[in-house]
Structures are given as C-alpha cells and as structure tokens.
Amino acid sequence: DTGVSQDPRHKITKRGQNVTFRCDPISEHNRLYWYRQTLGQGPEFLTYFQNEAQLEKSRLLSDRFSAERPKGSFSTLEIQRTEQGDSAMYLCASSTGQGNSPLHFGNGTRLTVT
Amino acid sequence: AQSVTQPDIHITVSEGASLELRCNYSYGATPYLFWYVQSPGQGLQLLLKYFSGDTLVQGIKGFEAEFKRSQSSFNLRKPSVHWSDAAEYFCAVGAESGGSNYKLTFGKGTLLTVNP
Numbered sequence: 126d127t128g129v130s131q132d133p134r135h136k137i138t139k140r141g142q143n144v145t146f147r148c149d150p151i152s153e154h155n156r157l158y159w160y161r162q163t164l165g166q167g168p169e170f171l172t173y174f175q176n177e178a179q180l181e182k183s184r185l186l187s188d189r190f191s192a193e194r195p196k197g198s199f200s201t202l203e204i205q206r207t208e209q210g211d212s213a214m215y216l217c218a219s220s221t222g223q224g225n226s227p228l229h230f231g232n233g234t235r236l237t238v239t
Numbered sequence: 240a241q242s243v244t245q246p247d248i249h250i251t252v253s254e255g256a257s258l259e260l261r262c263n264y265s266y267g268a269t270p271y272l273f274w275y276v277q278s279p280g281q282g283l284q285l286l287l288k289y290f291s292g293d294t295l296v297q298g299i300k301g302f303e304a305e306f307k308r309s310q311s312s313f314n315l316r317k318p319s320v321h322w323s324d325a326a327e328y329f330c331a332v333g334a335e336s337g338g339s340n341y342k343l344t345f346g347k348g349t350l351l352t353v354n355p
Binding site for chain 2: 129131150158160165166167168169173181185216227228230231232233235237
C-alpha cells in the first residue's frame with residue numbers, strides 16, 4: 126500500500142493558462158474522488174469516479190474543469206483558462222468501494238494562479 | 240443537504256491537558272461520521288470513523304469520538320495532548336450518493352495549537 130499519489134505537489138501558473146493534475150489511487154481502490162480546499166476552509170467535493178465512470182459532479186465544477194479516469198486507474202483533473210479564484214489545494218482520495226470503506230487522501234496539489 | 244459545523248476555529252491547549260473538539264452535523268438519515276487530521280501542506284489522515292454500532296469510537300493516536308444522535312454531535316476527545324497533535328482537525332459527514340457510494344461533506348476545521 127503506497128498510498129494515494131498526486132503530481133505535481135505545487136503548480137504556479139499565469140491566469141489564462143491550462144493546467145493538468147494527476148492522481149494515482151491505491152491500487153485496489155475502484156472509487157476516486159477530487160476535492161478542492163481553499164485557505165481556511167474544509168475540503169469541498171468536486172467529483173468522483175466508480176472505476177472509469179464519472180458518477181457525480183459538483184456545481185463547483187464549472188465547464189472549465191474536466192476530470193477523467195480513462196482506464197479506471199489514475200485520474201487527471203484539467204483546468205482550462207485558469208483564474209485567480211482557482212488557486213487552492215486540489216486533493217484526491219480513493220476508497221475500495223465497499224459500503225463503509227473510508228476515503229484515503231493524497232497530499233494534494235497546491236495551485237497558485239498569478 | 241448535509242452540513243457540518245465546527246464551532247471552534249482555533250483552540251489552544253497545554254501539553255498534557257485534555258482535549259475536546261466539537262462537531263455538529265445536519266443530515267436526514269443515519270450519518271457516516273469521520274474525523275480527519277491535516278498537518279500543514281499535507282493531505283488528510285483518517286483518525287476514526289463511525290458507521291453504526293457502538294457510539295463510542297476509538298481511533299489512532301489515542302483519539303476517541305462519541306456519536307450522540309439526540310444532539311447531532313460527534314465530538315473528538317483525547318485525554319492527554321502531545322505537542323505532535325498540533326494540526327488542523329476536520330469533521331466530516333458521509334452522505335449517500337447512489338447505491339452504497341457516499342461523498343464527504345467537511346466542516347471548516349479547528350486549528351489546534353499545543354503549548355509546551
């Protein structure tokens with residue numbers, strides 16, 4: 126069990142640029158979640174996958190955001206035309222899919238939009 | 240919709256003192272409840288969880304929490320705090336989202352400072 130891995134740890138980008146983050150879940154976990162955490166707040170749900178199927182998206186996930194999990198393993202979160210308000214920590218979590226299994230979080234990707 | 244309130248933004252305790260962090264939730268059905276801890280610049284680590292059964296739940300690092308349905312609370316406790324417990328603590332409620340899936344709704348967190 127190597128834990129949930131996220132890459133990069135930090136990303137600084139200029140407003141208007143596109144960015145992509147990657148998440149590698151724990152290997153036997155078929156559920157994968159994306160959360161966003163801004164300074165002084167708790168994490169907020171963005172979206173989640175059951176295997177390769179994206180089952181729910183939050184209203185926070187505007188049309189500039191897209192998430193994929195093409196083979197049911199790793200996932201990517203892309204933000205197009207970044208805005209300063211996108212600056213946040215983006216957290217990925219995974220779980221086994223059993224009804225009462227907890228979410229295991231990665232260390233996150235810290236995005237700064239200048 | 241579910242929600243979580245952590246009334247205390249910041250708590251300071253002395254090392255060796257007891258600790259209680261408050262959490263109140265709002266959810267129409269039987270909730271799944273969690274406490275996570277986050278050190279600066281890090282992800283969240285699960286301390287403990289409640290799904291059903293015994294309302295007093297034991298977790299890692301000597302933490303425990305008690306589910307009180309009548310008060311809609313799930314307070315976190317530790318009898319003797321160590322300096323390494325300084326971190327931010329998040330309470331979360333899990334709401335069903337299709338079948339047996341669930342998603343977490345978090346509180347805003349309580350920052351714990353430990354004085355030597």
